[in-house]
Amino acid sequence: MAAVHERIAARTLTPGSRLPSIREFAQCLGVSKSTVVEAYERLRADGVIQSRPGAGYYVSAPLAPLSLSRTEPCRDRDIDPLWITRQSLDAAHDTLKPGCGWMPPSWMPEASLRRALRKVARSTGNALADYAPAQGLAPLRELLSHRLANISINTAAADILLTESGTQAIDLMCRCLLENGDTVLVDDPCYFNFHALLKAHGAHVISVPYTATGPDISLFENALKTHRPRLYITNSGVHNPTGATLSTDTALRVVKLAEQYDLRIVEDDIFTDFEQSPAVRLAALDGLQRVCLIGSFSKTISASIRCGFIAAPASWVEELLDLKIATSFGSGNLAAHITLAILKDGAYRKHVESLRQRLSDQRIRVAQRLATMNILPWLTPQAGLYLWCQLPNGIDAAAVARKALADHVVLAPGNAFSLSHDFSDFMRFNVTQTHDETVYQVLEAAMSDTPQNEKAQ
Amino acid sequence: MAAVHERIAARTLTPGSRLPSIREFAQCLGVSKSTVVEAYERLRADGVIQSRPGAGYYVSAPLAPLSLSRTEPCRDRDIDPLWITRQSLDAAHDTLKPGCGWMPPSWMPEASLRRALRKVARSTGNALADYAPAQGLAPLRELLSHRLANISINTAAADILLTESGTQAIDLMCRCLLENGDTVLVDDPCYFNFHALLKAHGAHVISVPYTATGPDISLFENALKTHRPRLYITNSGVHNPTGATLSTDTALRVVKLAEQYDLRIVEDDIFTDFEQSPAVRLAALDGLQRVCLIGSFSKTISASIRCGFIAAPASWVEELLDLKIATSFGSGNLAAHITLAILKDGAYRKHVESLRQRLSDQRIRVAQRLATMNILPWLTPQAGLYLWCQLPNGIDAAAVARKALADHVVLAPGNAFSLSHDFSDFMRFNVTQTHDETVYQVLEAAMSDTPQNEKAQ
Numbered sequence: 001m002a003a004v005h006e007r008i009a010a011r012t013l014t015p016g017s018r019l020p021s022i023r024e025f026a027q028c029l030g031v032s033k034s035t036v037v038e039a040y041e042r043l044r045a046d047g048v049i050q051s052r053p054g055a056g057y058y059v060s061a062p063l064a065p066l067s068l069s070r071t072e073p074c075r076d077r078d079i080d081p082l083w084i085t086r087q088s089l090d091a092a093h094d095t096l097k098p099g100c101g102w103m104p105p106s107w108m109p110e111a112s113l114r115r116a117l118r119k120v121a122r123s124t125g126n127a128l129a130d131y132a133p134a135q136g137l138a139p140l141r142e143l144l145s146h147r148l149a150n151i152s153i154n155t156a157a158a159d160i161l162l163t164e165s166g167t168q169a170i171d172l173m174c175r176c177l178l179e180n181g182d183t184v185l186v187d188d189p190c191y192f193n194f195h196a197l198l199k200a201h202g203a204h205v206i207s208v209p210y211t212a213t214g215p216d217i218s219l220f221e222n223a224l225k226t227h228r229p230r231l232y233i234t235n236s237g238v239h240n241p242t243g244a245t246l247s248t249d250t251a252l253r254v255v256k257l258a259e260q261y262d263l264r265i266v267e268d269d270i271f272t273d274f275e276q277s278p279a280v281r282l283a284a285l286d287g288l289q290r291v292c293l294i295g296s297f298s299k300t301i302s303a304s305i306r307c308g309f310i311a312a313p314a315s316w317v318e319e320l321l322d323l324k325i326a327t328s329f330g331s332g333n334l335a336a337h338i339t340l341a342i343l344k345d346g347a348y349r350k351h352v353e354s355l356r357q358r359l360s361d362q363r364i365r366v367a368q369r370l371a372t373m374n375i376l377p378w379l380t381p382q383a384g385l386y387l388w389c390q391l392p393n394g395i396d397a398a399a400v401a402r403k404a405l406a407d408h409v410v411l412a413p414g415n416a417f418s419l420s421h422d423f424s425d426f427m428r429f430n431v432t433q434t435h436d437e438t439v440y441q442v443l444e445a446a447m448s449d450t451p452q453n454e455k456a457q
Numbered sequence: 458m459a460a461v462h463e464r465i466a467a468r469t470l471t472p473g474s475r476l477p478s479i480r481e482f483a484q485c486l487g488v489s490k491s492t493v494v495e496a497y498e499r500l501r502a503d504g505v506i507q508s509r510p511g512a513g514y515y516v517s518a519p520l521a522p523l524s525l526s527r528t529e530p531c532r533d534r535d536i537d538p539l540w541i542t543r544q545s546l547d548a549a550h551d552t553l554k555p556g557c558g559w560m561p562p563s564w565m566p567e568a569s570l571r572r573a574l575r576k577v578a579r580s581t582g583n584a585l586a587d588y589a590p591a592q593g594l595a596p597l598r599e600l601l602s603h604r605l606a607n608i609s610i611n612t613a614a615a616d617i618l619l620t621e622s623g624t625q626a627i628d629l630m631c632r633c634l635l636e637n638g639d640t641v642l643v644d645d646p647c648y649f650n651f652h653a654l655l656k657a658h659g660a661h662v663i664s665v666p667y668t669a670t671g672p673d674i675s676l677f678e679n680a681l682k683t684h685r686p687r688l689y690i691t692n693s694g695v696h697n698p699t700g701a702t703l704s705t706d707t708a709l710r711v712v713k714l715a716e717q718y719d720l721r722i723v724e725d726d727i728f729t730d731f732e733q734s735p736a737v738r739l740a741a742l743d744g745l746q747r748v749c750l751i752g753s754f755s756k757t758i759s760a761s762i763r764c765g766f767i768a769a770p771a772s773w774v775e776e777l778l779d780l781k782i783a784t785s786f787g788s789g790n791l792a793a794h795i796t797l798a799i800l801k802d803g804a805y806r807k808h809v810e811s812l813r814q815r816l817s818d819q820r821i822r823v824a825q826r827l828a829t830m831n832i833l834p835w836l837t838p839q840a841g842l843y844l845w846c847q848l849p850n851g852i853d854a855a856a857v858a859r860k861a862l863a864d865h866v867v868l869a870p871g872n873a874f875s876l877s878h879d880f881s882d883f884m885r886f887n888v889t890q891t892h893d894e895t896v897y898q899v900l901e902a903a904m905s906d907t908p909q910n911e912k913a914q
Binding site for chain 1: 495498499501502503504505507517539542543546547559561562565566567570571574575577578579583584585586587588589590591600603604606607621622623624625628632637650653654656657755758759760761762763778779780782783784785786787788789790791792794795800801802803805806
């Protein structure tokens with residue numbers, strides 16, 4: 001293989017030219033014919049050479065430019081809602097990512113993942129090569145229906161739709177419910193990708209401050225009265241980025257107001273396995289009338305296997321299904337089989353239980369360390385990955401994040417989560433990505449290098 | 458486990474009630490405590506029971522209705538572009554599917570798939586649990602860049618974007634290029650899901666007749682002149698449903714007209730591994746200026762693993778990437794790793810070579826059998842799965858398809874592929890799904906039961 005690569009590099013072999021026959025090349029190099037056959041086959045699998053039946057092997061022509069792919073994201077773009085995601089996804093291997101939204105692989109259930117992959121590799125049905133049914137693998141939807149019953153959501157497998165991811169599920173719901181220019185309500189702060197997604201939909205976005213127990217309910221009512229939004233998108237279970245837990249009282253009022261003002265709700269519920277005891281869900285109180293619940297497993301099982309779902313009001317299912325087929329055809333059958341195998345694996349359950357404890361310990365540890373720098377959490381979350389923290393003296397978090405990035409640390413500045421931009425001195429920390437002392441050193445340096453301001457409003 | 462299920466069914470154990478302790482239950486059933494522990498753990502993994510630390514096991518409450526999922530698709534809907542897909546995806550196990558767009562699992566490279574899954578199960582990097590980079594797994598993009606060079610498309614890995622599927626790739630391109638109400642040009646006939654997708658985008662769709670060598674070029678020019686479409690979506694390599702091959706002459710004129718009338722083109726190229734010798738690609742002639750090429754592996758590797766890609770003009774990549782993150786976050790990392798392993802597997806190459814021969818033989822065999830019923834192909838395809846055939850005496854294909862469905866045979870009537878609805882007596886046959894003599898018997902019976910008409914037009 002090296003000999004061929006050398007000749008191509010040296011232009012002894014140019015694109016389109018014929019390679020030596022297997023016998024000639026074996027003699028020339030003093031190796032066996034089978035060695036050459038294997039090398040040629042590998043080069044062919046790599047696309048470097050091609051064979052023409054009965055005519056031998058040729059250098060593939062013309063060769064694509066051998067540029068490396070972009071290994072680092074563009075650094076000079078504005079800190080918009082996509083900034084943190086792009087930096088986190090494309091970070092170099094040695095980058096620390098306390099601003100990233102997910103756990104490092106070492107916190108994930110790798111043993112269960114390997115077992116599930118081997119199980120599917122042995123399977124004889126249609127898991128390996130065929131499409132799933134249009135709604136997605138039936139036994140997984142049955143299992144999800146049982147899991148949802150545990151958070152008091154009663155839905156049949158027939159009203160659950162599997163998707164490629166939680167994000168795709170929200171996107172499908174938006175396509176189903178929104179027309180260009182419709183008004184959508186979000187929390188302030190909220191998961192930043194809601195902003196990116198709603199921008200793609202051309203929606204008019206408004207926000208209501210989020211409190212420790214849910215949206216500020218009187219401002220929520222005002223917003224419904226004044227702007228008549230078509231849709232409210234929110235996190236339940238564990239709120240992103242605040243770590244707040246919706247109270248039953250607030251949830252009841254949200255559901256009642258939604259009915260009064262003909263509001264639909266997408267409840268993004270991707271942290272359910274992190275909860276010690278399940279919080280109230282809007283979809284449970286509403287009985288899946290005007291609330292749909294979105295789930296996925298990218299935060300608890302694997303972000304590599306794409307699998308999400310929608311538990312939707314029954315009357316929405318047919319339209320969602322048509323839209324899903326039109327825009328992404330089938331959902332991942334392999335991903336669904338692997339997810340099902342893991343959810344049924346007792347070891348995964350044990351992993352989740354120890355994970356909750358580990359997260360709880362780590363939240364305390366990180367909060368204590370941040371407190372030594374006067375970085376204080378807005379509240380103490382009951383579950384999850386995140387600490388939503390305020391920097392001291394009104395320091396501009398975006399400026400700190402830019403500086404830290406130069407030192408290979410990805411941070412999540414507050415205003416990326418906020419429509420009002422009232423969170424310039426806030427940051428979200430992912431406690432599973434904040435174990436390294438370097439994070440604190442870089443943060444300290446970046447903060448001391450940033451002018452202090454009285455907090456604007 | 459059976460004992461617990463029985464008690465729940467008999468309402469001896471009701472939702473929320475506590476299960477016997479492990480010791481009690483072991484004594485009561487005369488089994489070991491570890492047997493009960495294992496049964497409880499499995500019931501818990503299934504979501505039937507829950508544990509509360511220190512307080513024992515409880516029946517999960519309330520249980521979801523145990524309805525079966527919808528196993529059969531709705532049969533009475535109109536034969537619209539989604540009809541064939543819904544019937545094919547949700548067909549019962551014993552249904553024959555000559556109208557379906559893909560091969561049965563027995564034609565797929567199952568050995569390579571198993572090997573790739575086991576390989577990834579052993580891997581130690583981030584393949585198991587982490588997101589891929591925003592653009593998708595770099596080594597797969599490198600390999601695709603080499604493969605594309607073989608069809609004369611010169612693009613760097615940096616300008617290739619991995620997606621969840623070919624369909625999602627086309628959808629992303631439409632979101633990027635279209636605004637509501639824009640005019641889009643398609644072939645007549647064309648792949649029916651283009652119609653479903655463009656409907657979801659609120660596009661104004663026009664069509665131009667497809668000939669044996671590409672679109673009818675004078676009508677194509679007229680359409681550009683008159684309607685100024687923003688986008689043309691077409692298949693290259695092997696045209697779906699006709700099996701036609703674009704000629705270089707026609708391709709050159711299409712590319713030239715696209716430049717003249719400021720038309721963008723999405724070239725859907727998912728059958729490339731079926732070709733004996735590669736046909737011309739619009740993206741190759743255009744040099745990826747205003748043509749993007751879409752690919753996927755669902756027809757040749759696996760429909761279960763979702764992996765597609767876009768080779769796009771460099772200036773489109775950043776916007777596509779933002780849109781991809783906003784609407785589906787990362788693309789499947791696991792799917793990309795498995796696809797890469799298979800493409801590098803010499804056995805897969807051999808599979809594809811023998812597949813081409815097998816397809817060629819099967820096209821001849823099916824065409825001969827259909828000819829005995831006076832069902833004649835519009836042309837003899839050089840490659841691929843499909844025969845686009847005309848029924849005798851103007852028989853209405855949709856009526857035949859409805860009757861055949863009652864006998865568990867899914868057919869693909871011509872007008873589902875056509876905006877003009879000029880193909881009422883046409884059908885697309887997938888030769889890999891038309892091996893069973895029952896197909897011909899059901900078809901014969903359905904045809905003889907359908908009134909013959911002079912063809913409209």
